[in-house]
Amino acid sequence: MKYPSTTVTRFSAPQSWALVGMLLAVATAVGFLLDHHISLTSQAMIYVLTVVVASYKLRWQQSVGCALGAVTALNYFFVPPRWTFEVESQEHLIALFTMLLVALVISHLAEKLRWETDIAHLNFRRASQLQELATALSSVTTPAEVASLGNSALATAFAGPCMLALCGAGDELTFASDLPSFEADGMRCCMREMATLGPGTGRWPGLDAWFTPLGNTPHFDGAVCIRPAPARDTAGREHGQALCALLGQALERLRLSQTMQTAQSEAQRQQIQSTYLAAISHDLRTPLAAVVGAASSLQTQGDKLNAAERERLLGSIVSEATYLSQVTENTLQLVHLTNASQAIQRDWESMEEVVGSVLVRMRQRDPSRRIKSSVPQGLPLIRADPVLLAQMLGNLLDNALKYSPDTVDLTVNVVQQTLQLAVKDRGAEIPEDKYQSIFEPYSRNDLSGQRGSGLGLALCRAIATAHGGSLTLRRRSGGGNSFTFSMPLESSQPQGEQP
Numbered sequence: 001m002k003y004p005s006t007t008v009t010r011f012s013a014p015q016s017w018a019l020v021g022m023l024l025a026v027a028t029a030v031g032f033l034l035d036h037h038i039s040l041t042s043q044a045m046i047y048v049l050t051v052v053v054a055s056y057k058l059r060w061q062q063s064v065g066c067a068l069g070a071v072t073a074l075n076y077f078f079v080p081p082r083w084t085f086e087v088e089s090q091e092h093l094i095a096l097f098t099m100l101l102v103a104l105v106i107s108h109l110a111e112k113l114r115w116e117t118d119i120a121h122l123n124f125r126r127a128s129q130l131q132e133l134a135t136a137l138s139s140v141t142t143p144a145e146v147a148s149l150g151n152s153a154l155a156t157a158f159a160g161p162c163m164l165a166l167c168g169a170g171d172e173l174t175f176a177s178d179l180p181s182f183e184a185d186g187m188r189c190c191m192r193e194m195a196t197l198g199p200g201t202g203r204w205p206g207l208d209a210w211f212t213p214l215g216n217t218p219h220f221d222g223a224v225c226i227r228p229a230p231a232r233d234t235a236g237r238e239h240g241q242a243l244c245a246l247l248g249q250a251l252e253r254l255r256l257s258q259t260m261q262t263a264q265s266e267a268q269r270q271q272i273q274s275t276y277l278a279a280i281s282h283d284l285r286t287p288l289a290a291v292v293g294a295a296s297s298l299q300t301q302g303d304k305l306n307a308a309e310r311e312r313l314l315g316s317i318v319s320e321a322t323y324l325s326q327v328t329e330n331t332l333q334l335v336h337l338t339n340a341s342q343a344i345q346r347d348w349e350s351m352e353e354v355v356g357s358v359l360v361r362m363r364q365r366d367p368s369r370r371i372k373s374s375v376p377q378g379l380p381l382i383r384a385d386p387v388l389l390a391q392m393l394g395n396l397l398d399n400a401l402k403y404s405p406d407t408v409d410l411t412v413n414v415v416q417q418t419l420q421l422a423v424k425d426r427g428a429e430i431p432e433d434k435y436q437s438i439f440e441p442y443s444r445n446d447l448s449g450q451r452g453s454g455l456g457l458a459l460c461r462a463i464a465t466a467h468g469g470s471l472t473l474r475r476r477s478g479g480g481n482s483f484t485f486s487m488p489l490e491s492s493q494p495q496g497e498q499p
Contacts, residue, residue, distance in 0.1 A: 016062045023050045024069050028077055035078070043078050044099050047071070051103040055110030063110065067103030071096055119235075126239045129157060130246065137250040143221070146254070150224070150247045157239060158226055163187075166214075166222040166251070173223060186211040187223035194218070196241055199231035212241055214248040221251035287320035294320075329391075344466050346383045348494050351375070351412055351419065354386050358393045359410075366401060373410040380489050382419060384467055392463040392471075393421070395456040396483050400425040404480065419487045426480040435473050460485075 027050040031043045047070035054066035075085060075096055087093045133153050140146050143166055154162040165187055168174040173191070175184050189204075190197045190211035197203045198210035210229045214222040224247075226240045294313040302310065355375050362371060393410075400408040404427035411422045430438060439461040457471075460483075464471040469487030476482045 016058050017065070019058065020054060020062050020066045020069065023054055023066060024073055026050070027070065028073055031074075031078055040078055040095075044074055044095065047074050048099065048103060048106070051106055052110065055107045056114070060107060060111040063107040064104065067100065067107050070103055071100045074099065123235075126157070126242075129153060130239075130242055133243065133246050137246060140250060140254070143251060143254060146247055146250045147222075150243070153243050153247075154224065154226065154240075157243065158236075159228055161227055163225040164214075164222065164247075165224075167220070183209070183225050187225060191220045191223050194220070196237070198226075198229050198237075200229075200234060200237055205231065210237055210240055212244045214244050215252055216248060219252075221248060221255065287324050290320045291317050291324075344385045344388065346385055346467070348381045349384050349386045349389070351379050351382055351421070352377070354384075354389050355393065355410070355412060355421075357386075358390050358397070362394065362397050362401075365398075370401065370406070371397060371408050371410060375410075375412045379412065379414065379419070381493055382487065383490055384487070388463045388466065392460045392485065393423075395460050396423040396485075399423075399456055400427070400483075403427040406480075414489065417489050417491070419489055421485040421487075422482055424476050424480060424482040426476070426478075429475055429479065430473065430481050432475075438473065439471070457483075 024047075027046050030046055034043070034046075051063065051067045051070050055063040058066070072085075075087065076083065079087060079096065080089075087096065133149060136149050137146065140149065147164055147166055150164045151162070154160070154164065163179065163183055165173045165175050165179075165184075173184070173187055175187075186197065186207065186209065191213045193203065194213060194217050195201070195203060196210055196212045198207045199205050201210070208227065208229065210224075210226040212224045212226065213220040214224060224240070224244050229237070294316045297305070298310065298313050305313070352375055355373065359371065359373060363369070397408065397410065400423050404425035406426035409422075409424040411420075411424070413420055439457050461471045464485050464487070467487055469485060471483065471485050474482050474484070
């Protein structure tokens with residue numbers, strides 16, 4: 001594993017043996033200083049303390065060497081006869097062997113304690129890494145982010161080289177162009193066998209790496225190659241599998257989330273279409289019945305009707321057919337904008353020209369000239385679909401004329417790089433609790449008793465949203481309502497075309 005040990009001071013082999021010699025020299029010097037004040041047993045304890053220090057700070061080879069050196073130094077310098085390796089009494093010999101045994105036991109216990117401490121620290125770091133990775137994966141939104149976090153986690157946990165590959169189109173793994181074929185084959189094989197391959201797994205033990213799939217049976221979203229992979233490192237292999245499990249769960253969550261979003265979008269589309277069909281059938285039934293009835297009367301009894309009656313029936317047919325045309329156009333346009341997968345076609349347009357073309361058409365339905373417009377010269381060009389903007393403005397003016405008996409004001413101006421188009425009427429004020437619901441399909445303002453399909457304002461807001469703008473409603477000062485379309489202006493205008 002790449003994680004370093006924390007309980008053993010890192011020394012090179014020559015430095016470690018030099019430290020052993022220094023410890024023995026210090027213990028011998030202390031023994032000579034206290035030679036006339038302590039017994040041989042106390043001097044032996046000094047050497048035992050030296051062995052304990054060496055066992056705590058150095059590897060087992062140096063600690064065992066220190067134990068042997070301590071017994072040898074005690075025998076040579078302090079056990080009678082001094083300055084020889086001879087032992088004059090059996091009691092001293094037993095003491096030396098006992099000291100050697102104690103020193104070796106201490107060395108062994110210290111090494112085992114150090115090993116268990118290293119394992120505890122390693123397990124803690126592994127658990128912390130799993131927790132941090134799980135937290136980071138909870139906020140990812142793309143498989144590329146999962147792959148980036150996975151590569152970083154593998155590089156931290158293993159010396160490497162490690163490799164992570166995700167499935168692309170057709171559930172086939174996507175590899176880098178310079179990836180060795182051996183690693184690519186190993187990743188494909190672990191996905192086919194749906195298990196970890198490599199040393200210690202019982203599957204393809206001759207490999208020099210662990211190959212682990214990402215995901216859950218039977219669907220996998222990728223695979224990982226982990227090195228080094230010693231067969232005896234069961235804990236390391238399990239940690240690698242835990243990392244892969246987290247990565248696989250994140251990829252599975254993204255895949256399921258995408259599937260759910262697609263299903264929800266499809267369900268919403270079906271629901272909208274069903275709602276439109278149900279509502280349009282209701283809105284078309286009455287005018288169609290009126291058209292059929294008036295046409296039937298003219299066909300069967302036309303010669304018996306006077307000119308005024310025939311004119312009334314023809315006017316009814318024209319009025320109802322116009323209403324049918326408007327409802328059909330609004331419905332088709334709203335369905336198109338609601339379900340369109342691509343952005344609308346926008347080009348540089350002049351707002352003065354769009355407003356002018358709409359006012360020309362509206363004059364035919366507004367013979368009393370109730371629409372008063374205020375459009376300044378030199379407005380910046382806008383990137384828009386002129387047909388859709390004209391349809392939105394026409395619907396807003398139609399609503400204002402229908403629900404207001406007084407003058408309708410149309411104003412256009414620019415405020416802080418935002419184009420604002422407002423249609424203001426003096427009709428009955430719409431309650432504030434309906435400021436949002438009135439823009440929903442088939443929502444009607446019943447205050448005036450006027451007939452309407454409830455599609456006009458919904459279409460207007462859809463057009464505004466498609467242009468990156470907004471359509472809002474507020475109460476007008478002095479009574480009435482004000483519908484305002486706001487659209488951000490492009491910072492760069494086309495050269496040679498700006499008025």
